[in-house]
Amino acid sequence: MANLFDLIYAGSNAVAGLAEGAVNDAIAKHGEEKKLSFPDTAYFSPAIYAATGVKVQQLADLPACIGVLKSLITNNAELGDALNAGLATAVGAEILELLGYIDANPYADGPGIGFVPDSVIRSLGVPLVTGDIPGVAVVLGKADNPEDLAKVVKDYQIKGLLTFLIGDVIDQAAETGVKMGLDYRVIPLGHGITAVIHVVTVAIRAALIFGGLQPGDLPGLLAYTKERVPAFVNAFGPPSEIVVAAGAGAIALGFPVIVDVELGDLQVPGALESVTDHSKIVERSLELRNIKVKAKDINICVGFASAFEGEIIRKADMHAEFYSGSNPTCELVISCDAAEIEGDAIAVIGPDIDGSAPVELPLGILVEVAGAKMHTDFEPVIERKIHHWFNYIEGVMHTGQRNLFRVRVNTDAFNKGFRLRDLGEVIYHEVMDEFGSVVDKCKVTLITEKDKVQQLLETQAMPRYRARDDRLASMTDESVDTYYTCILCQSFAPAHVCVVTPERLGLCGAVSWLDARATKELTPHGPCQPIEKIGCTNERTGAFTEVNKAVKETTRGAVESVTLYSLVEDPMTSCGCFECICGILPEAKGVVVVNREYAGMTPSGMTFGELASLTGGGVQTPGFMGHGRHFIASKKFVAAEGGIGRIVWMPKELKDDIAERLNKTAKDLCGIDNFADMICDETIATEADAVVNFLKSKNHPALAMAEIEF
Ligand code: SF4
Ligand code: NI
Ligand code: CU1
Numbered sequence: 001m002a003n004l005f006d007l008i009y010a011g012s013n014a015v016a017g018l019a020e021g022a023v024n025d026a027i028a029k030h031g032e033e034k035k036l037s038f039p040d041t042a043y044f045s046p047a048i049y050a051a052t053g054v055k056v057q058q059l060a061d062l063p064a065c066i067g068v069l070k071s072l073i074t075n076n077a078e079l080g081d082a083l084n085a086g087l088a089t090a091v092g093a094e095i096l097e098l099l100g101y102i103d104a105n106p107y108a109d110g111p112g113i114g115f116v117p118d119s120v121i122r123s124l125g126v127p128l129v130t131g132d133i134p135g136v137a138v139v140l141g142k143a144d145n146p147e148d149l150a151k152v153v154k155d156y157q158i159k160g161l162l163t164f165l166i167g168d169v170i171d172q173a174a175e176t177g178v179k180m181g182l183d184y185r186v187i188p189l190g191h192g193i194t195a196v197i198h199v200v201t202v203a204i205r206a207a208l209i210f211g212g213l214q215p216g217d218l219p220g221l222l223a224y225t226k227e228r229v230p231a232f233v234n235a236f237g238p239p240s241e242i243v244v245a246a247g248a249g250a251i252a253l254g255f256p257v258i259v260d261v262e263l264g265d266l267q268v269p270g271a272l273e274s275v276t277d278h279s280k281i282v283e284r285s286l287e288l289r290n291i292k293v294k295a296k297d298i299n300i301c302v303g304f305a306s307a308f309e310g311e312i313i314r315k316a317d318m319h320a321e322f323y324s325g326s327n328p329t330c331e332l333v334i335s336c337d338a339a340e341i342e343g344d345a346i347a348v349i350g351p352d353i354d355g356s357a358p359v360e361l362p363l364g365i366l367v368e369v370a371g372a373k374m375h376t377d378f379e380p381v382i383e384r385k386i387h388h389w390f391n392y393i394e395g396v397m398h399t400g401q402r403n404l405f406r407v408r409v410n411t412d413a414f415n416k417g418f419r420l421r422d423l424g425e426v427i428y429h430e431v432m433d434e435f436g437s438v439v440d441k442c443k444v445t446l447i448t449e450k451d452k453v454q455q456l457l458e459t460q461a462m463p464r465y466r467a468r469d470d471r472l473a474s475m476t477d478e479s480v481d482t483y484y485t486c487i488l489c490q491s492f493a494p495a496h497v498c499v500v501t502p503e504r505l506g507l508c509g510a511v512s513w514l515d516a517r518a519t520k521e522l523t524p525h526g527p528c529q530p531i532e533k534i535g536c537t538n539e540r541t542g543a544f545t546e547v548n549k550a551v552k553e554t555t556r557g558a559v560e561s562v563t564l565y566s567l568v569e570d571p572m573t574s575c576g577c578f579e580c581i582c583g584i585l586p587e588a589k590g591v592v593v594v595n596r597e598y599a600g601m602t603p604s605g606m607t608f609g610e611l612a613s614l615t616g617g618g619v620q621t622p623g624f625m626g627h628g629r630h631f632i633a634s635k636k637f638v639a640a641e642g643g644i645g646r647i648v649w650m651p652k653e654l655k656d657d658i659a660e661r662l663n664k665t666a667k668d669l670c671g672i673d674n675f676a677d678m679i680c681d682e683t684i685a686t687e688a689d690a691v692v693n694f695l696k697s698k699n700h701p702a703l704a705m706a707e708i709e710f
Contacts, residue, residue: 008082015093020066040119082248087253093200121202128492140196158307164198167192200253239261259273304394309388318358319410330363331405332367333380333382367442373521382431395418482517485550490527495618507627567708571624578628580628589703589708598682602686642705655681662675
């Protein structure tokens with residue numbers, strides 16, 4: 001074993017020396033007061049911050065970190081000591097990368113993206129907990145055969161894993177035609193081995209964002225990454241000492257390392273293994289982290305995986321388009337009696353897309369489902385999935401919904417033999433697979449004959465859509481007798497639970513009350529459990545004994561009580577993947593609401609990321625609250641503090657998106673016309689004073705309210 005230790009210490013000492021030298025040089029060049037930061041993060045130098053609590057903000061902060069780092073390298077031939085040297089290597093890499101960001105973004109010219117912003121990590125929360133992204137692969141080095149590397153990466157892609165590339169593998173993947181980018185779940189980080197820290201800090205920030213980790217709690221951090229971040233490392237080519245030392249860091253975090261060269265007795269079973277047969281790397285990697293991939297064995301001629309969801313198909317690459325702007329279109333799921341469903345399970349009526357020239361056609365998609373446990377309320381839940389299923393198909397894009405959508409099929413897919421029937425195949429397979437516990441029988445009909453689509457649209461689709469909208473609009477928290485918990489995010493945020501009501505959807509935006517109810521039907525012992533709506537103790541804040549009981553139980557005592565409608569009195573907790581966050585702006589006696597996509601400054605003096613870092617991990621932070629986009633225009637939004645009349649500032653994109661509903665609610669609740677126009681945005685002002693002046697000019701209702709007390 002001495003050999004492995006020698007390698008680790010040689011690598012970690014080398015990185016320590018490089019980092020120390022670079023810090024000294026930087027101080028000599030820029031002076032100690034030079035400011036330092038990674039872009040778009042509220043967590044400073046995340047590895048150092050999480051492990052020690054130190055907030056690195058200027059060069060002067062670094063020499064002490066170098067001291068700590070060196071003290072971690074004992075050169076003792078003990079496994080625990082060697083793992084510490086691995087952690088020291090990670091810290092050294094972080095310092096070297098951080099210094100690279102002085103004055104400019106070293107990754108501006110690509111292809112590596114370098115530091116991963118907080119907002120990206122937050123957006124990964126839901127797909128990670130749902131198993132949509134079943135794991136994280138870190139692929140580094142240089143493969144002796146680029147084709148083998150491409151096979152491994154594409155296999156991860158098909159399986160939905162998120163893959164990070166470091167080193168020459170980036171160019172090798174590009175050469176072999178691997179589709180890269182966040183949308184494809186293959187992310188090139190950088191060519192230098194120190195860029196590996198950028199995936200390490202993704203795991204580390206997950207602990208801070210979702211896990212409620214206190215900075216400085218190193219044992220807590222290591223337990224979190226080991227137990228909750230399903231990551232592993234594949235190293236191609238003979239590893240250098242520095243790669244071995246970095247590998248020790250990965251192992252310390254609980255991420256096994258697989259190398260493709262003979263390691264002989266250097267191997268540490270379960271942690272450091274050699275797999276020289278490239279075709280076995282994926283299987284062994286998944287096994288080591290116990291990653292289960294949902295089998296997608298659909299009988300179509302192109303790939304089908306969540307990794308293709310972000311694929312965009314341009315006009316030039318298009319073989320067929322079904323677009324409501326040019327032709328009648330609709331997608332409709334209806335429940336009926338099993339006896340009413342006749343004929344083949346998949347039917348195509350009208351011309352197919354089999355001509356050699358690109359075509360534009362109408363498209364009516366009718367999905368009939370039957371089952372004893374089927375309920376009309378599940379129709380829209382299934383129908384909305386069509387969007388995702390179509391996007392999972394390699395070479396197919398779907399945007400929009402209902403009667404307003406655009407579906408494109410690219411030439412690649414067409415050349416491989418993809419035809420209309422395959423769209424039906426996908427819907428049929430997925431309905432039976434995902435909704436099999438409520439759907440016993442299913443038939444998918446694809447119609448491309450204009451008259452018949454028009455008829456379907458007018459006689460069946462539009463009336464159904466309208467009826468559903470009416471039902472949704474009439475569905476209030478008062479009109480039901482059951483709310484639901486959602487604990488899906490507990491795999492990352494163990495102390496968090498969402499309470500989902502008709503008017504307040506889960507903070508990720510992905511779980512409405514109907515979704516929660518369907519989830520309960522589909523998986524009776526799953527993440528959504530009913531809460532009987534009894535025991536109201538405060539109508540204003542929305543406090544219920546039964547809600548508190550459920551919250552206390554599901555968080556195992558971590559949270560005792562939450563309210564449904566208050567921002568300051570026992571507000572609902574946040575896991576970290578909220579679509580929006582709201583916070584009090586005392587100067588305006590109102591609240592600021594900001595969405596994850598908005599990267600600029602807010603009047604509270606903080607960005608979304610900085611505001612978001614104040615809440616998360618299932619902790620209650622009175623005055624700050626994560627929530628879904630859709631909740632904002634609801635009559636229940638911060639109702640305990642006065643309702644939507646408190647909203648004084650929002651990013652313009654968010655405001656425009658919800659303006660119609662917001663205006664309607666404001667009219668109904670407070671008799672105000674065009675309320676959205678009274679709300680300030682970044683195109684008007686981002687300084688609190690200027691915001692207040694704007695509000696005065698609009699006679700905004702918040703100014704006349706009492707201050708929000710907490
Ligand atoms: Fe996570 Fe809440 Fe969304 Fe459920 S509803 S997935 S717990 S954020
Ligand atoms: Ni979507
Ligand atoms: Cu979440």
